[in-house]
Amino acid sequence: MPSDPEVAAHEPAPCSVDRRMGDTELSYYLPARSSGVNDMYLHIGFDAPGHLVQRPRVRLVWAILRMQHPLLSCSVAMRSYEDVRFVYTPPSSPQDALDDADNNLEYRPVTKDELIGDYLNGERTLSNQCLSYLIIADGTALLPTPPLTPRELNDVRDTDPSRNYDLLICAAHFLGDGMALHQFANEFFGLLASDKSLQELEILLTEEWNRSCRLSPGKVFTLPSCLEDNLVPEPSNLRRAIGRVDYQLSQRKHIGGQAFPRKSQQPRRTIVPTVSYDANRTKSVLKRCKEKGVSISAALFAICNIAWARVGNGPPDLPTMMYSALNLRPYFKISPPHNSYWFLAVGYFNVVLPNFIPRSIEPSSTFWHRARSAKAQSAQVAKNPMFVSRCRLMAEERGRRARKWAKEDDEKECGTYTPPAPAPTPAQPTKPPVPSSALLGLSLLGNLDGIYKHATFPAVKLHTLTTGSRQRSGGMLLFGYTFAGKLWVSLGYDENGFDKEVVETYWQNVLGAIDEFL
Template identity: 35%
Template sequence: MPWHQQGRVFHRVLGDSEFALFAPSQTGVGDMFLHLSLRAPAHYFAPERVTLAWALIRKRNPLLMSRVVLVEGETRFSFTPPTHLTQDAASSLEFTRQPKQTLISSYMDGPRPLSDDVLSRLTISEHPEGEYQVFMCSPHFCGDGTTLHVCTHELLRLVSSTKTNDELRLDLQSPANWIDILPTSLEERLLVPRSRLSRAAFQVNYLQALSKELGGHTLPRIQRAEMQTAFEEVEFSQETTANILAKCKANGVTINHALVALSTIAWARCTDQSLELPIMLYTAANLRANLVPSHPDCSDTFLALAYFTISLPAFPPPGTGGVWHRARLAKTQMQNAVRSPLLPARALLSAASRARRPAPTSSHSLTFTPAPPSSELALRGRPEHSAALMGISLIGNLDRTYLRHEYGRDVELLSVGTASRLKPGGLLLLGHTFGKKLVLQLCWDTMGFAEGAIERFWAGLESAVDEFLVQA
């Protein structure tokens, strides 16, 4: 879906991947946030300087300044270059003194701060002793967690740079060729053969992949009251993290493979469901390496994800050796999915199927036009038992994104986390390393499950990590 220009307005139709996430976002579901704690000199976060930096980020990533509109039955991005970039940036920027937990709770459970007309917001919260909270949010159909991390890194780099405000303002005033900067949809850029024979082969392969999505465990969802989101995290020391990573390497896996295995083990230990059927998790793969090269000025803020599942035995493995074998099973499945040359084609078929799902009802939502019809592969291809237990997001080593040597003096990063607004009964497990420390996070609706069920799972996961990765 390429961009078209009419006068000063640029527009393009949402791709299937974007539309599949846009529809639920009308009720706020899937809206992402990133929270970063740091210490820094006060002049780095002076309002004028932050506004200029935020304006530069939005200029380089114009989806953040766009709107979503309905035109002739099509859901489109619409972008009109602002006359005053700093004023436009200021309208989506807030300075406050709210603590971390208040920022997260208000975002997850309060009124939706984003809308079809506001696709990004930035909040800077100042605290005593030079500590700041950076809180950035955007809908999931505009990107993923990585795009928020990259934008936050760029924000820190700009505000702490040696450039004066006048020099930043000059950068902001430089002309922009918007048609080169605006990103096309994933579907437009994926390297996938388009012949009729190729499409038929892809559909067969997609059915085969779906037939392997075997899982018989589900979370005990019971909506006991209005949704109330919890965001829990545990952080390991640098020394402990180094030992964990070394242990994983010695056993031929990464920490991500081990965490997938331990998640299933923790669930098996706390559930009363039958252990005969396997446990299935779903996760995402970055598709940017599969895209047709774009213009050098093209924004990196756009959605480029493919989803896949991992099915592992539910019965407890025999001892520590069995745990590492389970992690290697996870590794094999994850690598087979991510490295498959057919992953892009599966992503297109999956996105088309998800885009056709009915949109949630809302008195404030647009009227949706379904995506072009596609075969009902998902209905025919999956086995009878194909329930996923939960989603798991393992973004990896964030020290490769937050390049500390590019920041000014006296910037000390403390912690970072991302998650998305959930639907009632939602749950998401996340993991990353940051500052050479392993961090595990769990985000869930505390009122959406049987009382104590998720708390037992979280305690079991912490215990399993300690047992098999720390103590063993």
Template identity: 30%
Template sequence: MPWILLPNGTYQRPLGDSEYALFSASHSGNGDMFLHLSLRASANCFSRERVGIAWALIRRENPLLMSRVTIVNDEPTLYFAPPRELIQDAQATLMFNHKSKEELITAYMDGARPLSNDILSLLTISESATGEYQIFMCAPHFCGDGTTLHVSTHELIRLVTSSQTNEQLMQKLHQPVEWIEVLPPSLEERLRIPGSQFAQAACKINYLQALNKEFASHVLPRLQRAEKCTGFIEREFSLEKTASILAKCKAHGVTVNHVLTALATIAWARCTSQPFDLPMMLYTAASLRGHLIPHHPTTSDTFLALAYFTISLPAFPPSGTTGVWHRARLAKKQMQNAVRSPLLPARAVLSAASRARRITNPPPTSLPTLSLPGRPEHSKALMGISLIGDLDRTYRRHEYGPDVQLLSVGTASRLKPGGFLLLGHSFGKKLVLQLCWDKMGFVDGEIERFWTQVASEVDEISS
């Protein structure tokens, strides 16, 4: 459904299936995203007034950040009321403090949920005693993905460090807006899906074939020992080691994402005592932004546009580095087949419909009437892995003002008990691995042992 302009000047639309499938978990904060970025910059760049104007501009360009969720006829609905004062509206979701990176992440991941159906975005600026600034931005997963937060954070840095005065930025803020053209439709409205019955049947068959290939048995040893306590650790590789890894990946015809996928499974194979008779499976996501219908006028980057798929690799550990590169090529083939498939948008729509149906009874009116089975019985994913790639393409440093030094960046989502997510990206030409997990949700020491093994595997291929 598109956005509807109501007589009182407000706008609303029902959640799409992809959004709805993530909305239910958000009541307890599960899935709420955060982005943390640390940098050095001039103090005047991060004055309350200047950050407030920049945050208001970002929210103006991404009105989903200013929206809320209401229940209309028992159906969750996005509702947007254009604020009379953009600055005041932005200030209400902007905080300043002096907390460390660790304090910001811990409070967000394990404390009371700061977001709600009425607050879909928050920004915190923290200044440390050493003069570093921490940018901490968050939003629920149903209204965005990693791209949303990274692009918004880049824009924030670009605005606050620019040579434009506060008065010049205010002039941009007061320019008229046609909200109906800026508000993003649901993902399902923006994907080009075959319309004929024959084509839809072919898409369903392809979706079922993809499900039937999800045949694996390895799982992490979960054991909820106490209340959830989230751990977040990272390993940054040096410029020299990163350059060596990238060169070797290129020589073997793979990318660093392909080899990290393979190494995650190899690391677990070398840690576990589970049998190797069935494959090992990871689940991950691909961006659908390149598949959107191009003629919609919205320029907002705040919307959910993900397709989920799995990668199955042999469970037994390979012998030597030759086997590692072979596993990486197997991962490459599966990832390319999924991402490059012209049927990826249709599979994403069918998958979202299936996940949304499992949440509700009766289903939302936007769900198709065809029968969609779940995954096969022996379809156990080991873990989720998020590989967003080269973030230097997003954080275009030449667009920032002088004396800006970006130090680190990381994203993750609030976990449910027993949650686990392995992440990887490059930033400042350095490879970064991050692990986010419930420290009380697993057999004591197992996840730490796995993390050590992953780092060891990366070190080995770089030597």
């Protein structure tokens, strides 16, 4: 505990602060209520001396960061489908902050696969009262929890061997996105593996509480704004009307007729097969992509496209559509009202590629042409002058759908659901809507070594990273990123929701195409 009893003394409980969720946050919150759909996780495997991973040290770091990023410590109050709120009550003392962190921290003697599997397929870890959680696992032994004395600590630092640990950071998706997770993990390791003693961390805890949580005259507690409030508003009604027409026209261009054959009536079970490529192979892949004028992200769109065409399971005359997320932080206002980076900042876009492989053209030529097409489509989305308007309107649409489906789900559970009346038959024949099925989603995180400052925490070696979320039945998402000098590709999917043979063939085709073209 803080070494200065006077500074650590309890203050009167500060008033809570709350704010209403935006449409994008609601679109993640409402489906998550029952089983935690979209609850994120970030797993990092690392080697470290045991004294750095003791509970007293970890909970101090966890407490400090939770105060810096208040959404992590919020609860949720749902007043209606339109009014769902984050509620934050700052800790009343440094001890209160430490207790709160300790209550949301767990040590488990399990393996990495058990850790991730339990999170994805077991009982939900998070809830309305617990929006973030930290788990540290040691698959070889129970971790020691009693704090070391300063003398014992000095002795241990010289003799304590490094061994493998697994960290799982759990956070509701309506709190933030993948970039927030990775930035947070970098800060966590930077503080955990710093040369600060326990006593110095206790002082830092108290300083952070005084700065961000202590109630004082004129003090106003704030929370990070929702995505929609961070986007520059439309300047006029005319501009808003133009934006709506543009959005409707852009949505009609999203044509996709490919989908994995699905199974139903089985409990969801998510698995995440993962492959990494060593540093030399990764350098070769990145060099080849650069020579061809594309990023590894664009190449992975083409890999997924070619892999599916080789499965030969869909109509060849309909294209393959894949979706991905785009970081919206560069489009936000210059001065956000809170300095935390824990908030949602993602937009969505589609890449559409043909679902056939020409026999008269070399497969490698087809592949690189489609990689360049994926790059061009991604750039067109990001550079379109209507991009911010489209993001705002998509958020509104996602919010409307989420509220509608949540209401239906609740009514079905209560036995009060009444299906809507069928739409009247139009007087004139209408053109059938174009198919808009997406084959799968791609989460392309880029070079994560640009976020993780490995050199700033030399006592800890990060060597493995896996990320994803709890999925709905029939969910599928491919991840691609570089981390610790390696290229990583993983496929998170519900193995009970799809035809097993088709998915396994597709995954082997993905890996085969990487070997063939990259």
